[in-house]
Amino acid sequence: MRPDERELDEELRGHLALSIKERIDRGEDPKAARRAALAELGYLPAVRDSMQRVWYSRWFDAVAALALDMRVGMRSLWRARGLSAAVVVTLALGIGANAAIFSVVRGVLLRPLVNRDEDRLVYMRQSAPGIGADNMTFSVPEIEDLKARVTTLSAFGDFSTIDFTLIGMGEPRVVKAGLVSGSFFDVMGLQPVLGRLLTPADDGPSAAGAAVLTYRFWSAALGGDPAVVGRTIRLGSRTATVIGVLEPSVPYPADTEIIANIVTSPHHLDALMVTGRTHRMTELFGRLAPRASLDEARAELTAAHAAIVREHPEAYATSEGVRLDVKRLRDQIATPARAILLVLLVTAGIVFIVACSNIANLILARSVRREGELAVRAALGASRGALRRTLLAESLVLCGAGAALGVVLARPLVAVVGRFASRFSVRALDVTVDGSLLWVGTGLALAAAVLLAYVPKLPVSYGPAASGLAHGGVRITPGTNRRLKAFAMAQIACSFVLLSAAGALLATLVALQARDTGIDVRRVLAIDVPVPIEAFGPKSIAFYEEGMRRIRTLPGVEHVSAGNVVPWRDIGTFGPFSFAAEGHVLSEGEEPPHALLRIVSPGYFATLGVPLVAGRDFTDDDRGGREAVAIVSHSVAARLFPDGNALNRRVWWTDPIFGQAPRRIVGVAGDVNDQQVAPGRPTFTIYHPFRQIPAAGRIFVRTAGDPYVLVPTITRIIREIAADQPVERAATLEDVRADVLAPDRVNAFVVAGFASVALLVAVVGVAGVLAFSVSARTREFGVRLAMGSTPRELLVGVLREGAAIVLPGLAAGAAAGYVLTSTAATFLGTVQLPGLLPLLGAAAVLVGAAVLASLMPAARASRVDVLQALRTE
Amino acid sequence: MGKSPDDQRLELLQGTLDMLVLRTLKWGPQHGHGIGQAIRQHSDELLRVETGSLYPALHRLEKRGWLKSRWATSEANQRAKYYELTATGKAQLAREHDRWSQLVTAIGRIMNPAPREE
Numbered sequence: 001m002r003p004d005e006r007e008l009d010e011e012l013r014g015h016l017a018l019s020i021k022e023r024i025d026r027g028e029d030p031k032a033a034r035r036a037a038l039a040e041l042g043y044l045p046a047v048r049d050s051m052q053r054v055w056y057s058r059w060f061d062a063v064a065a066l067a068l069d070m071r072v073g074m075r076s077l078w079r080a081r082g083l084s085a086a087v088v089v090t091l092a093l094g095i096g097a098n099a100a101i102f103s104v105v106r107g108v109l110l111r112p113l114v115n116r117d118e119d120r121l122v123y124m125r126q127s128a129p130g131i132g133a134d135n136m137t138f139s140v141p142e143i144e145d146l147k148a149r150v151t152t153l154s155a156f157g158d159f160s161t162i163d164f165t166l167i168g169m170g171e172p173r174v175v176k177a178g179l180v181s182g183s184f185f186d187v188m189g190l191q192p193v194l195g196r197l198l199t200p201a202d203d204g205p206s207a208a209g210a211a212v213l214t215y216r217f218w219s220a221a222l223g224g225d226p227a228v229v230g231r232t233i234r235l236g237s238r239t240a241t242v243i244g245v246l247e248p249s250v251p252y253p254a255d256t257e258i259i260a261n262i263v264t265s266p267h268h269l270d271a272l273m274v275t276g277r278t279h280r281m282t283e284l285f286g287r288l289a290p291r292a293s294l295d296e297a298r299a300e301l302t303a304a305h306a307a308i309v310r311e312h313p314e315a316y317a318t319s320e321g322v323r324l325d326v327k328r329l330r331d332q333i334a335t336p337a338r339a340i341l342l343v344l345l346v347t348a349g350i351v352f353i354v355a356c357s358n359i360a361n362l363i364l365a366r367s368v369r370r371e372g373e374l375a376v377r378a379a380l381g382a383s384r385g386a387l388r389r390t391l392l393a394e395s396l397v398l399c400g401a402g403a404a405l406g407v408v409l410a411r412p413l414v415a416v417v418g419r420f421a422s423r424f425s426v427r428a429l430d431v432t433v434d435g436s437l438l439w440v441g442t443g444l445a446l447a448a449a450v451l452l453a454y455v456p457k458l459p460v461s462y463g464p465a466a467s468g469l470a471h472g473g474v475r476i477t478p479g480t481n482r483r484l485k486a487f488a489m490a491q492i493a494c495s496f497v498l499l500s501a502a503g504a505l506l507a508t509l510v511a512l513q514a515r516d517t518g519i520d521v522r523r524v525l526a527i528d529v530p531v532p533i534e535a536f537g538p539k540s541i542a543f544y545e546e547g548m549r550r551i552r553t554l555p556g557v558e559h560v561s562a563g564n565v566v567p568w569r570d571i572g573t574f575g576p577f578s579f580a581a582e583g584h585v586l587s588e589g590e591e592p593p594h595a596l597l598r599i600v601s602p603g604y605f606a607t608l609g610v611p612l613v614a615g616r617d618f619t620d621d622d623r624g625g626r627e628a629v630a631i632v633s634h635s636v637a638a639r640l641f642p643d644g645n646a647l648n649r650r651v652w653w654t655d656p657i658f659g660q661a662p663r664r665i666v667g668v669a670g671d672v673n674d675q676q677v678a679p680g681r682p683t684f685t686i687y688h689p690f691r692q693i694p695a696a697g698r699i700f701v702r703t704a705g706d707p708y709v710l711v712p713t714i715t716r717i718i719r720e721i722a723a724d725q726p727v728e729r730a731a732t733l734e735d736v737r738a739d740v741l742a743p744d745r746v747n748a749f750v751v752a753g754f755a756s757v758a759l760l761v762a763v764v765g766v767a768g769v770l771a772f773s774v775s776a777r778t779r780e781f782g783v784r785l786a787m788g789s790t791p792r793e794l795l796v797g798v799l800r801e802g803a804a805i806v807l808p809g810l811a812a813g814a815a816a817g818y819v820l821t822s823t824a825a826t827f828l829g830t831v832q833l834p835g836l837l838p839l840l841g842a843a844a845v846l847v848g849a850a851v852l853a854s855l856m857p858a859a860r861a862s863r864v865d866v867l868q869a870l871r872t873e
Numbered sequence: 874m875g876k877s878p879d880d881q882r883l884e885l886l887q888g889t890l891d892m893l894v895l896r897t898l899k900w901g902p903q904h905g906h907g908i909g910q911a912i913r914q915h916s917d918e919l920l921r922v923e924t925g926s927l928y929p930a931l932h933r934l935e936k937r938g939w940l941k942s943r944w945a946t947s948e949a950n951q952r953a954k955y956y957e958l959t960a961t962g963k964a965q966l967a968r969e970h971d972r973w974s975q976l977v978t979a980i981g982r983i984m985n986p987a988p989r990e991e
Binding site (some may be wrong): 010012014022040046 | 905906910923925928929932933936947951952953954
């Protein structure tokens with residue numbers, strides 16, 4: 001087949017030898033013969049090359065021509081290093097960001113779950129919009145009712161989350177566990193990687209305790225130890241045997257470390273759980289029956305649910321508006337991340353547009369400068385195709401380099417975006433860089449390259465436009481100038497959209513951060529020291545009081561108290577529950593008030609810096625056997641006791657769990673916002689002394705110095721009293737609150753980051769366009785100065801030119817932003833338009849930056865030396 | 874193209890080199906140099922093939938499958954690549970020969986028109 005170079009050489013050498021020999025045979029002098037033969041052969045490499053070329057295809061020629069153009073392009077780009085670097089970096093940012101975000105979107109929204117026939121899995125959610133409960137979960141009677149009435153689901157899987165003190169695997173600690181019935185794993189279509197999973201044989205009150213470890217816990221905390229199967233562990237008061245390890249799968253509804261059978265939780269077996277229709281704590285899944293569609297299942301389930309609600313009016317208040325929603329499990333898991341990821345995708349797209357239009361401007365300006373070169377080449381007979389190919393080769397080199405750098409950049413970006421998105425969807429955690437990234441990068445680069453190659457106008461080989469040949473100078477045709485300005489306007493418009501979005505997010509963040517929480521968060525340490533529910537009693541009171549007494553003796557400790565809820569961190573526990581207040585009569589159709597239940601030790605208000613508005617704090621005498629007392633928040637006192645005297649009146653929970661015993665109000669505390677609920681909603685709170693409901697579990701310590709220094713000592717003190725006691729998650733309230741605001745902060749940060757990149761690029765773009773326009777009009781300015789214009793007038797003129805780019809850009813941006821938000825609203829439900837302040841702020845920033853950007857070229861225009869300018873050409 | 878000192882020399886007509894090479898090989902396998910010599914001798918030194926055209930032409934014909942090649946030692950004890958006609962090569966030669974004859978006749982008619990009957 002195709003001969004290699006060596007073979008070609010040998011053939012030609014053979015020819016040479018024969019040729020020389022023949023000449024000598026004819027009687028020529030050997031030296032002369034050799035010279036003549038060599039002369040006849042011609043330039044050897046060229047001959048060899050043309051022999052080789054025979055074997056290549058037509059494509060090879062085209063590619064070779066392009067490769068040559070690319071080599072030439074590289075050299076000419078190297079001469080314009082600064083510009084090339086700007087283009088490559090801008091493109092890399094655009095491509096990198098897009099590729100990274102696309103990877104995450106693909107991983108989170110589009111990738112199927114590992115579960116068997118995952119598109120047959122549905123998730124059911126009961127919610128009560130009337131009281132703002134978006135996930136009420138289900139009670140056991142509700143689940144039984146649904147099971148009995150529905151045929152479109154072949155099986156149900158239930159999952160409830162509970163905290164266990166886990167002993168027998170490392171330090172004693174509290175773990176989040178899932179409790180499931182035996183059908184769960186089969187319904188979810190999951191497999192074990194080790195041992196077995198729970199089956200219906202593990203159901204019932206007499207089964208042995210059995211626990212499955214999740215893959216993440218097993219591999220991360222236990223180092224993937226296969227010997228773990230068969231080990232016995234203690235879960236709270238019960239024991240369980242580890243029977244297997246679950247395959248890696250999306251942990252939903254909760255990221256738990258173990259999943260155990262029902263028997264491990266005494267609470268799940270008692271009558272309240274089994275028969276209490278309003279005692280809801282279970283999430284519900286189902287598998288579509290063969291041939292049943294999601295829509296059929298949804299119709300049947302909602303009808304069945306409506307019937308259940310009608311049959312039990314005592315359990316479903318009309319005002320709650322209880323409803324049932326049915327979704328595909330995959331969609332349910334992706335939902336919270338969908339909006340934010342789509343926003344990110346759009347943001348990255350806008351940045352890419354800004355980057356591309358800036359690059360287009362740079363290329364356009366460059367092509368005007370080389371109009372002379374192109375005109376010469378055209379005059380020498382280069383076809384339009386050849387010129388276009390030259391331009392394409394250059395933009396391919398640029399975009400290729402940009403894409404390569406972008407893909408490199410995308411790798412760390414995927415990790416960052418993935419971590420960010422994992423706050424919204426657990427699936428984002430295991431998003432990795434995949435092959436699609438390369439394709440996205442290549443696709444974007446090719447699109448950009450072709451686009452850029454068609455930006456500059458080719459010289460016309462006839463007529464006055466060939467003037468490039470005659471003059472060495474730069475002339476801008478009105479067309480080119482219009483294009484330059486259009487691209488700059490596009491950049492301004494896009495930047496304005498992004499800046500307004502960033503401004504709106506920042507405004508939200510500032511509002512959140514500035515909101516008065518009613519708690520003095522500085523130097524207050526919160527520590528989880530949990531005790532199992534069934535251990536609550538006089539013994540646990542004594543345990544906490546002894547612990548607090550010892551901590552109080554430590555140097556630097558100002559206040560120590562116990563409570564049941566760490567503000568912000570323990571959101572969603574202990575309420576809100578419905579209650580009634582003495583003398584407060586519900587008007588017709590009014591829903592009963594709901595309040596958060598807080599259990600605190602004396603000194604709690606002092607520790608957290610919450611003022612007591614009236615009455616007294618709890619004392620050690622408020623204990624079991626004495627009169628039941630309570631402290632209410634200011635909002636309760638003000639709203640339910642409008643005569644202004646709540647003290648010594650009574651409140652009681654109407655939820656049956658708490659026995660409905662009336663409690664006398666002994667104090668009124670300041671309002672506290674520890675829930676991040678919607679602003680304007682009063683946070684009703686009722687406090688109980690922990691000696692009367694001994695369900696504390698959190699210890700708060702106010703210190704004079706750095707609170708974290710005390711953590712090891714406090715842990716040691718608690719362990720001295722109870723060796724197996726978990727002591728966890730020590731953090732200052734300041735950090736806890738910062739953590740709660742983290743998603744908002746990261747949102748604002750990410751969008752602001754994108755916006756500043758866009759702003760920077762846009763400002764450079766405007767400055768570039770003006771500088772270019774000024775440098776090309778040096779002669780014009782010279783003439784105008786000579787005719788009597790003042791430098792000031794020229795300066796203002798250039799600034800006005802800048803404004804002529806920025807203002808239409810702003811208008812276009814505002815219009816585009818409006819369209820974008822209304823489109824987004826159809827996809828995402830409610831989307832708020834940014835307030836006036838962020839909009840004005842964004843506009844001000846842009847105008848300011850643009851004025852600064854135009855100042856430099858404007859100053860140059862006003863300083864043009866008349867004589868030199870007139871002589872320039 | 875280098876100028877030949879030989880004024881007698883004729884330029885090859887475009888497209889005829891392939892045919893000449895194929896025809897030359899009808900006498901038997903030959904190496905590149907031999908082919909060049911044969912063309913020169915059989916044309917009474919009027920046609921001379923440039924090395925830079927001959928060898929690419931040989932490779933082109935081989936790629937099309939009209940020739941096959943093998944390495945052998947020449948009569949002058951020099952290793953050389955010998956080319957040989959293939960069956961399709963023979964068919965191609967016949968086709969080109971026909972076309973050439975037609976072309977010569979046609980051109981001849983134009984250049985030397987037969988006297989018309991008035």
